[in-house]
Amino acid sequence: MKNYLFCLKCSQAKIGLLLFIFSSCLSDKKDKTSTTTSAEEVSKTEIKSEINQKVTITTNAMDFNGPRELNSGWNTFEYKNKSSDVHFFVIEKMPDNKTIENSKKEVVPVFQEGMDFFNDGKIQEGIDAFGKLPEWYSEVVFMGGPGLTSPGKTSTNTVYLEPGYYVYECYVKMPNGQFHSTVGMIDFFEVKSSKTNIEEPKNTIDLVISSENGFTIKDSLSKGIQNFKVIFKEQQTYENFLGHDVHLVQLDESANLEKLEEWMNWTNPEGFITPSPEGVTFLGGTQEMPAGETSYFSAELKPGDYAFIAEIPNSSEKGMLHQFRIE
Ligand SMILES: [Cu+2]
Numbered sequence: 190m191k192n193y194l195f196c197l198k199c200s201q202a203k204i205g206l207l208l209f210i211f212s213s214c215l216s217d218k219k220d221k222t223s224t225t226t227s228a229e230e231v232s233k234t235e236i237k238s239e240i241n242q243k244v245t246i247t248t249n250a251m252d253f254n255g256p257r258e259l260n261s262g263w264n265t266f267e268y269k270n271k272s273s274d275v276h277f278f279v280i281e282k283m284p285d286n287k288t289i290e291n292s293k294k295e296v297v298p299v300f301q302e303g304m305d306f307f308n309d310g311k312i313q314e315g316i317d318a319f320g321k322l323p324e325w326y327s328e329v330v331f332m333g334g335p336g337l338t339s340p341g342k343t344s345t346n347t348v349y350l351e352p353g354y355y356v357y358e359c360y361v362k363m364p365n366g367q368f369h370s371t372v373g374m375i376d377f378f379e380v381k382s383s384k385t386n387i388e389e390p391k392n393t394i395d396l397v398i399s400s401e402n403g404f405t406i407k408d409s410l411s412k413g414i415q416n417f418k419v420i421f422k423e424q425q426t427y428e429n430f431l432g433h434d435v436h437l438v439q440l441d442e443s444a445n446l447e448k449l450e451e452w453m454n455w456t457n458p459e460g461f462i463t464p465s466p467e468g469v470t471f472l473g474g475t476q477e478m479p480a481g482e483t484s485y486f487s488a489e490l491k492p493g494d495y496a497f498i499a500e501i502p503n504s505s506e507k508g509m510l511h512q513f514r515i516e
Contacts, residue, residue: 243267243345246357248276251372253357259378260385265347268335268473275465276369277337278357279476280348284328289356289377295323301371308366308458319430333484336436336474337361337500339465344473347390347485352382360455362462390485393418396497398433400425403508404497412515414489424480427501429456432477433509437486440494440512444468450510454502461500490515 246255247269270276283291299321306315333348334357358375360368368374394415395407399422417435424432438449448466455461465471474497475484492515499509 245269246278248272248359248374251369251374253278253359253374253376255376255378257378259350259380260383261350261352261380262384263347263349263387263389264380264385265345265387266335267343267345268338269343270338270340273340274361274369274463275337275339275471276359276361276374277344277471277473277476278334278359278374280332280334280350281356281358282330282332282351283354283356284325287325288354289375291323291325292356292375296326297370300368304362304366304368304456307456310458330479331432331477332482333478334476335486336434336476337438337465337471338473339471342470342472345487346473346475347387348475348478349389349483350380352380354379360461361465362455364463366458366462390416390418392416393485395420396435397422398435398499398509399423400433400507404435404499404511406497406511410490410495410513410515412490412492414487416485416487419475419484419486421478421480421482421484424477429454429500429502431455431500432479433499433501433507434475434477435486436474436498436500437472437488438496438498439470439472440496441468441470444494446496446505446510446512449496449498450504453498453500453504455500456502492516 243265244256244259245267246253248254249271251272268278299318302321303315303318306312306318332350332355333346335344335346338344354377356375356377358370360370362368363372394410395418397405397407397420399405401423419435426432436453440446445466445468449469451457452460452466472488473486475486478484494512494514496510496512498504499507501507501509504510
Protein backbone atom coordinates (compact mmCIF):
# COMPACT_ATOMS: atom_id res chain seq x y z
CA MET A 190 0.00 0.00 0.00
CA LYS A 191 1.19 3.48 -0.81
CA ASN A 192 1.77 5.75 2.08
CA TYR A 193 0.30 9.18 2.04
CA LEU A 194 2.73 11.97 1.42
CA PHE A 195 2.51 15.25 3.20
CA CYS A 196 4.12 18.58 2.55
CA LEU A 197 6.83 18.39 5.14
CA LYS A 198 8.05 21.93 4.52
CA CYS A 199 4.69 23.21 5.63
CA SER A 200 5.27 22.10 9.16
CA GLN A 201 8.10 21.68 11.59
CA ALA A 202 5.52 20.35 13.94
CA LYS A 203 6.25 17.27 15.91
CA ILE A 204 2.81 15.89 15.54
CA GLY A 205 1.11 14.22 18.40
CA LEU A 206 -2.48 13.29 18.53
CA LEU A 207 -3.93 15.43 21.22
CA LEU A 208 -7.52 14.51 21.08
CA PHE A 209 -10.50 14.95 23.30
CA ILE A 210 -10.08 13.62 26.78
CA PHE A 211 -12.78 12.39 29.04
CA SER A 212 -12.14 13.78 32.45
CA SER A 213 -10.48 11.31 34.73
CA CYS A 214 -10.41 11.36 38.47
CA LEU A 215 -6.84 11.17 39.61
CA SER A 216 -5.57 11.18 43.12
CA ASP A 217 -4.47 14.56 44.36
CA LYS A 218 -1.66 14.19 46.83
CA LYS A 219 -2.17 17.82 47.90
CA ASP A 220 -5.76 17.30 48.87
CA LYS A 221 -6.72 20.44 50.75
CA THR A 222 -9.18 18.48 52.86
CA SER A 223 -6.21 17.12 54.82
CA THR A 224 -5.62 20.08 57.04
CA THR A 225 -3.51 18.76 59.87
CA THR A 226 0.22 19.37 59.85
CA SER A 227 1.04 15.71 60.23
CA ALA A 228 -1.17 14.82 57.30
CA GLU A 229 0.58 17.44 55.17
CA GLU A 230 3.96 16.12 56.17
CA VAL A 231 2.93 12.59 55.28
CA SER A 232 1.63 13.87 51.98
CA LYS A 233 4.90 15.64 51.18
CA THR A 234 6.87 12.55 52.08
CA GLU A 235 4.74 10.51 49.72
CA ILE A 236 5.38 12.91 46.88
CA LYS A 237 9.10 13.03 47.54
CA SER A 238 9.35 9.28 47.71
CA GLU A 239 7.24 8.84 44.61
CA ILE A 240 9.19 11.24 42.45
CA ASN A 241 12.57 9.81 43.37
CA GLN A 242 11.65 6.29 42.39
CA LYS A 243 10.59 4.78 39.13
CA VAL A 244 7.55 6.51 37.71
CA THR A 245 4.94 3.82 37.27
CA ILE A 246 2.15 4.48 34.82
CA THR A 247 -0.53 1.84 34.45
CA THR A 248 -3.17 1.24 31.83
CA ASN A 249 -6.12 -0.85 32.98
CA ALA A 250 -8.37 -0.13 30.01
CA MET A 251 -8.27 3.03 27.87
CA ASP A 252 -6.60 5.08 30.58
CA PHE A 253 -3.37 6.21 32.19
CA ASN A 254 -2.85 6.10 35.93
CA GLY A 255 0.28 7.89 37.07
CA PRO A 256 1.65 10.76 39.17
CA ARG A 257 1.05 14.39 38.29
CA GLU A 258 4.38 15.62 39.71
CA LEU A 259 7.89 14.48 38.86
CA ASN A 260 11.34 15.76 39.69
CA SER A 261 13.62 16.93 36.91
CA GLY A 262 16.63 15.01 35.63
CA TRP A 263 16.72 11.32 34.78
CA ASN A 264 13.33 9.68 35.15
CA THR A 265 12.63 6.00 34.64
CA PHE A 266 9.12 5.28 33.48
CA GLU A 267 7.70 1.83 34.09
CA TYR A 268 4.67 1.33 31.87
CA LYS A 269 2.35 -1.47 32.88
CA ASN A 270 -0.15 -2.43 30.23
CA LYS A 271 -2.81 -4.40 32.06
CA SER A 272 -5.36 -3.97 29.30
CA SER A 273 -6.27 -6.19 26.36
CA ASP A 274 -4.93 -3.81 23.66
CA VAL A 275 -1.49 -2.62 22.61
CA HIS A 276 -0.59 0.88 23.87
CA PHE A 277 2.34 3.23 24.45
CA PHE A 278 2.81 6.83 25.44
CA VAL A 279 4.77 9.68 23.96
CA ILE A 280 5.89 12.49 26.26
CA GLU A 281 5.37 16.00 24.88
CA LYS A 282 6.97 19.07 26.45
CA MET A 283 4.50 21.89 26.05
CA PRO A 284 5.42 25.49 25.23
CA ASP A 285 5.15 28.08 28.02
CA ASN A 286 1.62 28.66 29.24
CA LYS A 287 0.14 25.85 27.15
CA THR A 288 -1.62 22.97 28.88
CA ILE A 289 -3.66 19.92 28.07
CA GLU A 290 -6.65 22.26 27.84
CA ASN A 291 -5.06 24.07 24.90
CA SER A 292 -4.42 20.74 23.26
CA LYS A 293 -8.02 19.70 23.70
CA LYS A 294 -9.41 22.92 22.28
CA GLU A 295 -6.93 23.74 19.55
CA VAL A 296 -5.26 20.53 18.46
CA VAL A 297 -7.62 17.68 19.21
CA PRO A 298 -10.34 18.68 16.75
CA VAL A 299 -7.77 19.17 13.98
CA PHE A 300 -6.37 15.66 14.30
CA GLN A 301 -9.80 14.14 14.55
CA GLU A 302 -10.92 15.92 11.42
CA GLY A 303 -7.74 15.04 9.49
CA MET A 304 -7.87 11.36 10.40
CA ASP A 305 -11.56 11.14 9.58
CA PHE A 306 -10.80 12.42 6.08
CA PHE A 307 -8.01 9.84 5.69
CA ASN A 308 -10.35 7.10 6.83
CA ASP A 309 -12.81 8.23 4.15
CA GLY A 310 -10.09 8.20 1.51
CA LYS A 311 -10.11 12.02 1.24
CA ILE A 312 -6.37 12.54 1.40
CA GLN A 313 -6.09 16.15 0.27
CA GLU A 314 -8.87 17.24 2.60
CA GLY A 315 -7.03 15.52 5.43
CA ILE A 316 -3.79 17.25 4.61
CA ASP A 317 -5.61 20.58 4.42
CA ALA A 318 -7.16 19.93 7.82
CA PHE A 319 -3.72 19.70 9.44
CA GLY A 320 -3.06 23.22 8.22
CA LYS A 321 -5.40 24.36 10.98
CA LEU A 322 -2.98 23.36 13.74
CA PRO A 323 -2.13 26.33 15.97
CA GLU A 324 1.23 28.01 15.56
CA TRP A 325 2.35 27.08 19.09
CA TYR A 326 2.06 23.40 18.25
CA SER A 327 5.33 23.61 16.33
CA GLU A 328 7.01 24.33 19.67
CA VAL A 329 5.90 21.07 21.27
CA VAL A 330 8.97 18.87 21.82
CA PHE A 331 8.66 15.10 21.83
CA MET A 332 10.77 13.75 24.70
CA GLY A 333 10.58 9.99 24.47
CA GLY A 334 8.27 7.67 26.37
CA PRO A 335 7.94 3.88 26.15
CA GLY A 336 7.42 2.21 22.80
CA LEU A 337 4.44 0.07 21.87
CA THR A 338 3.69 -2.39 24.66
CA SER A 339 1.54 -5.48 24.13
CA PRO A 340 -1.25 -6.52 26.51
CA GLY A 341 0.05 -7.85 29.81
CA LYS A 342 3.56 -6.51 29.22
CA THR A 343 5.56 -3.95 31.18
CA SER A 344 8.05 -1.71 29.40
CA THR A 345 10.55 0.83 30.68
CA ASN A 346 12.00 4.05 29.38
CA THR A 347 14.51 6.41 30.99
CA VAL A 348 14.82 9.99 29.75
CA TYR A 349 16.17 13.28 31.06
CA LEU A 350 13.42 15.80 31.65
CA GLU A 351 13.82 19.51 32.22
CA PRO A 352 11.30 21.30 34.44
CA GLY A 353 8.06 22.12 32.67
CA TYR A 354 4.60 20.96 31.78
CA TYR A 355 4.24 17.73 29.81
CA VAL A 356 1.34 16.00 28.12
CA TYR A 357 1.50 12.28 27.36
CA GLU A 358 -0.78 10.23 25.16
CA CYS A 359 -1.38 7.04 23.19
CA TYR A 360 -2.62 7.36 19.62
CA VAL A 361 -3.11 3.75 18.66
CA LYS A 362 -6.53 3.52 17.00
CA MET A 363 -9.57 1.50 17.94
CA PRO A 364 -11.08 -0.76 15.27
CA ASN A 365 -13.48 2.07 14.33
CA GLY A 366 -10.56 4.36 13.51
CA GLN A 367 -10.76 6.55 16.62
CA PHE A 368 -7.58 7.31 18.48
CA HIS A 369 -7.18 5.91 21.98
CA SER A 370 -6.64 9.46 23.16
CA THR A 371 -10.29 10.18 22.37
CA VAL A 372 -11.37 7.77 25.06
CA GLY A 373 -9.03 8.74 27.86
CA MET A 374 -5.45 7.91 26.86
CA ILE A 375 -4.08 11.41 27.30
CA ASP A 376 -2.82 12.95 30.52
CA PHE A 377 -0.19 15.31 31.88
CA PHE A 378 2.45 15.78 34.55
CA GLU A 379 4.53 18.68 35.76
CA VAL A 380 8.26 18.34 36.20
CA LYS A 381 9.54 20.38 39.15
CA SER A 382 12.94 22.04 39.43
CA SER A 383 14.04 19.73 42.27
CA LYS A 384 16.14 16.85 40.93
CA THR A 385 15.66 13.09 40.97
CA ASN A 386 18.37 10.90 42.47
CA ILE A 387 18.28 8.55 39.49
CA GLU A 388 21.56 8.14 37.66
CA GLU A 389 22.01 7.75 33.94
CA PRO A 390 21.83 4.02 33.12
CA LYS A 391 25.09 2.14 32.51
CA ASN A 392 26.15 -1.16 30.92
CA THR A 393 24.14 -0.60 27.81
CA ILE A 394 23.85 -1.84 24.26
CA ASP A 395 24.20 1.25 22.11
CA LEU A 396 21.79 1.83 19.26
CA VAL A 397 22.46 4.94 17.17
CA ILE A 398 19.67 6.34 14.99
CA SER A 399 20.49 8.62 12.12
CA SER A 400 18.44 9.79 9.17
CA GLU A 401 21.21 8.77 6.81
CA ASN A 402 22.20 5.36 8.18
CA GLY A 403 19.10 4.19 10.02
CA PHE A 404 19.81 1.99 13.03
CA THR A 405 23.40 1.16 13.92
CA ILE A 406 23.78 -1.33 16.75
CA LYS A 407 27.24 -1.20 18.22
CA ASP A 408 27.16 -4.29 20.41
CA SER A 409 26.15 -7.89 19.94
CA LEU A 410 22.78 -8.93 21.28
CA SER A 411 22.39 -11.87 23.62
CA LYS A 412 19.72 -13.39 25.81
CA GLY A 413 18.80 -11.98 29.19
CA ILE A 414 17.75 -8.56 30.38
CA GLN A 415 19.38 -5.98 28.14
CA ASN A 416 19.67 -2.23 28.67
CA PHE A 417 19.51 -0.31 25.42
CA LYS A 418 20.90 3.18 24.98
CA VAL A 419 19.29 4.95 22.03
CA ILE A 420 21.34 7.83 20.71
CA PHE A 421 19.45 10.26 18.48
CA LYS A 422 22.26 11.39 16.24
CA GLU A 423 19.89 13.24 13.96
CA GLN A 424 16.18 13.77 13.80
CA GLN A 425 13.79 14.76 11.05
CA THR A 426 10.09 14.86 10.29
CA TYR A 427 8.86 12.04 8.04
CA GLU A 428 5.77 11.66 5.85
CA ASN A 429 3.64 10.82 8.88
CA PHE A 430 4.68 14.09 10.60
CA LEU A 431 6.73 12.13 13.15
CA GLY A 432 10.42 11.70 13.78
CA HIS A 433 12.13 8.33 14.03
CA ASP A 434 11.98 6.22 17.17
CA VAL A 435 12.62 2.59 18.17
CA HIS A 436 10.23 -0.23 19.00
CA LEU A 437 11.34 -3.71 20.00
CA VAL A 438 9.15 -6.55 18.74
CA GLN A 439 9.24 -10.28 19.27
CA LEU A 440 8.22 -12.28 16.21
CA ASP A 441 6.65 -15.69 16.09
CA GLU A 442 6.26 -17.87 13.01
CA SER A 443 3.08 -16.16 11.87
CA ALA A 444 4.63 -12.66 11.90
CA ASN A 445 4.81 -10.82 8.59
CA LEU A 446 7.35 -7.99 8.57
CA GLU A 447 5.82 -6.27 5.54
CA LYS A 448 2.48 -6.09 7.28
CA LEU A 449 4.15 -4.81 10.42
CA GLU A 450 5.91 -2.12 8.44
CA GLU A 451 2.63 -0.94 6.91
CA TRP A 452 0.96 -1.03 10.31
CA MET A 453 3.60 1.30 11.80
CA ASN A 454 2.14 4.33 9.98
CA TRP A 455 -0.72 6.01 11.81
CA THR A 456 -1.82 7.96 8.70
CA ASN A 457 -2.64 4.67 7.01
CA PRO A 458 -6.30 3.86 7.82
CA GLU A 459 -5.18 0.29 8.45
CA GLY A 460 -2.14 1.35 10.46
CA PHE A 461 -1.74 1.75 14.19
CA ILE A 462 -5.14 0.15 14.65
CA THR A 463 -6.13 -2.77 16.83
CA PRO A 464 -5.91 -5.67 16.63
CA SER A 465 -2.17 -5.27 16.14
CA PRO A 466 -0.38 -7.45 13.56
CA GLU A 467 -0.54 -11.18 14.10
CA GLY A 468 2.53 -12.88 15.50
CA VAL A 469 4.04 -9.65 16.81
CA THR A 470 4.55 -8.91 20.50
CA PHE A 471 5.56 -5.35 21.32
CA LEU A 472 8.12 -5.08 24.11
CA GLY A 473 8.53 -1.31 24.39
CA GLY A 474 11.35 0.87 23.14
CA THR A 475 11.52 4.63 22.99
CA GLN A 476 9.48 7.33 21.36
CA GLU A 477 11.21 10.03 19.37
CA MET A 478 13.47 12.72 20.78
CA PRO A 479 15.32 15.66 19.22
CA ALA A 480 18.81 15.23 17.78
CA GLY A 481 21.46 15.00 20.48
CA GLU A 482 19.15 13.43 23.06
CA THR A 483 19.54 9.96 24.55
CA SER A 484 16.87 7.55 25.72
CA TYR A 485 17.19 4.21 27.51
CA PHE A 486 15.00 1.16 27.70
CA SER A 487 15.31 -2.37 29.03
CA ALA A 488 13.85 -5.64 27.83
CA GLU A 489 14.35 -9.32 28.43
CA LEU A 490 15.49 -11.18 25.32
CA LYS A 491 14.70 -14.88 25.22
CA PRO A 492 15.74 -17.21 22.43
CA GLY A 493 13.74 -16.38 19.32
CA ASP A 494 13.25 -13.83 16.56
CA TYR A 495 13.05 -10.10 17.12
CA ALA A 496 13.20 -6.79 15.30
CA PHE A 497 13.75 -3.13 15.99
CA ILE A 498 11.43 -0.95 13.95
CA ALA A 499 10.71 2.78 13.74
CA GLU A 500 7.23 4.25 13.60
CA ILE A 501 7.69 5.83 10.19
CA PRO A 502 6.50 4.89 6.68
CA ASN A 503 8.73 2.44 4.78
CA SER A 504 11.11 1.87 7.66
CA SER A 505 13.04 -0.88 5.87
CA GLU A 506 14.03 1.48 3.04
CA LYS A 507 15.31 3.90 5.64
CA GLY A 508 17.40 1.33 7.51
CA MET A 509 15.04 1.42 10.44
CA LEU A 510 13.83 -2.18 10.41
CA HIS A 511 16.45 -4.50 11.84
CA GLN A 512 15.65 -8.16 12.35
CA PHE A 513 17.76 -10.33 14.67
CA ARG A 514 17.75 -13.71 16.33
CA ILE A 515 18.63 -14.63 19.89
CA GLU A 516 20.02 -18.14 20.30
CU1 LIG B 1 -3.54 3.11 23.47
